[in-house]
Amino acid sequence: MIPRYSRPEMVALWEPATKFRIWFEIEAHACDAMAELGVIPKANAEAVWRAKDVEFDVARIDEIEAVTKHDVIAFLTHLSEIVGADEARFVHQGMTSSDVLDTTFNIQLTRAADILLADMDALCAALKTRALEHKMTVRIGRSHGIHAEPVTMGLTFARFYAEMDRGRARLRAARAEIATGAISGAVGTFANIDPAVEAHVCEKLGLTPEPISTQVIPRDRHAMFFATLGVIASSIENISIEIRHMQRTEVLEAEEFFSKGQKGSSAMPHKRNPVLTENLTGLARIVRMSVVPALENVALWHERDISHSSVERMIGPDATITLDFALARLTGVIEKLVIYPDTMLANMNKFRGLVHSQRVLLALTQAGVSREDAYKLVQRNAMKVWEEGRDFREELLADPEVTAALSPAEIEEKFDIGYHTKHVDTIFRRVFGEA
Numbered sequence: 001m002i003p004r005y006s007r008p009e010m011v012a013l014w015e016p017a018t019k020f021r022i023w024f025e026i027e028a029h030a031c032d033a034m035a036e037l038g039v040i041p042k043a044n045a046e047a048v049w050r051a052k053d054v055e056f057d058v059a060r061i062d063e064i065e066a067v068t069k070h071d072v073i074a075f076l077t078h079l080s081e082i083v084g085a086d087e088a089r090f091v092h093q094g095m096t097s098s099d100v101l102d103t104t105f106n107i108q109l110t111r112a113a114d115i116l117l118a119d120m121d122a123l124c125a126a127l128k129t130r131a132l133e134h135k136m137t138v139r140i141g142r143s144h145g146i147h148a149e150p151v152t153m154g155l156t157f158a159r160f161y162a163e164m165d166r167g168r169a170r171l172r173a174a175r176a177e178i179a180t181g182a183i184s185g186a187v188g189t190f191a192n193i194d195p196a197v198e199a200h201v202c203e204k205l206g207l208t209p210e211p212i213s214t215q216v217i218p219r220d221r222h223a224m225f226f227a228t229l230g231v232i233a234s235s236i237e238n239i240s241i242e243i244r245h246m247q248r249t250e251v252l253e254a255e256e257f258f259s260k261g262q263k264g265s266s267a268m269p270h271k272r273n274p275v276l277t278e279n280l281t282g283l284a285r286i287v288r289m290s291v292v293p294a295l296e297n298v299a300l301w302h303e304r305d306i307s308h309s310s311v312e313r314m315i316g317p318d319a320t321i322t323l324d325f326a327l328a329r330l331t332g333v334i335e336k337l338v339i340y341p342d343t344m345l346a347n348m349n350k351f352r353g354l355v356h357s358q359r360v361l362l363a364l365t366q367a368g369v370s371r372e373d374a375y376k377l378v379q380r381n382a383m384k385v386w387e388e389g390r391d392f393r394e395e396l397l398a399d400p401e402v403t404a405a406l407s408p409a410e411i412e413e414k415f416d417i418g419y420h421t422k423h424v425d426t427i428f429r430r431v432f433g434e435a
Helices: 008-013 016-036 042-051 058-068 071-083 097-133 153-178 195-205 220-247 275-288 291-296 307-336 341-348 354-366 371-388 392-397 408-413 417-421 424-432
Strands: 138-143 146-152
Touching: 008 097, 008 307, 016 042, 016 058, 016 071, 016 097, 016 195, 042 071, 058 071, 071 097, 097 153, 097 195, 097 220, 097 307, 097 424, 138 153, 138 341, 138 417, 146 153, 146 354, 146 417, 153 220, 153 424, 220 275, 220 291, 220 307, 275 307, 291 307, 354 371, 354 392, 354 408, 371 392, 392 408
Parallel strands: none
Antiparallel strands: 138 146
16 A cells, blocks of 8 residues: 555555565474474574574565565575575475465464454544543434434444444454464375474464365455455445535534644635545545455365465555554544534424424324324425425414314424433443443
């Protein structure tokens, strides 16, 4: 990803130097295990660790690969230059390139998941804080973009918290599924390497041995991982779309924080645009782009082909770096989001009580009016509000068919906003727990 949408910790995870360091650790731990089994001399295994604090020369590895056309061989050649050709002759004994490449990729994905989980913890904390802050801040709920019935801004934040919390749980599961390693040799039969080597390497690197790996780790695991990232990205877009709507001039119930000296338009000095959430909508598309290629990587020829390799070299860094940036950006947006409760109330009252139509409908049916007739009575008065700007309560009070069923006091009671917020505490307990 370009630096504009990247954060250092996640970027560092995908740097060549980091990859080569993991390659080294896999090879060195494998040598230790083989030495314990008596397959190679212990002195040779110990010699490999002399490269522990060496900074691998990425340019030199690239130079060797330009000749060998093989990245793992290029690395092993460079390692032998550091350790010594004789001392390094048992490195990679009985192993195949996929043992190193696949195990490394899964290590990188598990570490990326840890960063993303920390990001999601921060985002969920921000959403919970704002939910509690605006627990009873009333705003209009909308269906099809049209006024429906009252809700609260706290419920909106709580809804997004619950969605992100589900995403967090999915990511934990995806992390656990991807945290496997394979040191099983060509076509995965362990013919030239003891399964104990795989167990040792995986234990040292925080992985679980892949039960059956052919020559590659099964890519359904990776499909699950990237699909999870895609769902989280869609949740980011879901929140962003709501904020973008709220910031529309005609709505203006909330807006992104506009800092001192910030400019909204090169042409129109008055503009304050939802640029961060628009950016997040775009970044979500980039993350989701990785999902279909990851699904298509599941189908490989026989015990191995490398059609998945070029895909993963791109989607691994791009999807995780982009999502890391997007989660952090959204957290900042939520923490600084400016809320306008008075505008929310004004918007809700824009159509003069129309949002209470269902309560009147139900009251009429409870008073003995058929549902069909009650609907007609309420709708004909509601349409006067839509079309003529009338006051809904006044129209109901002036309608003899309505007042024949409901007293003025009963009609007045149906316009109580508190009726719509009486179960907010129950919903909050469901989302956040009893505390």
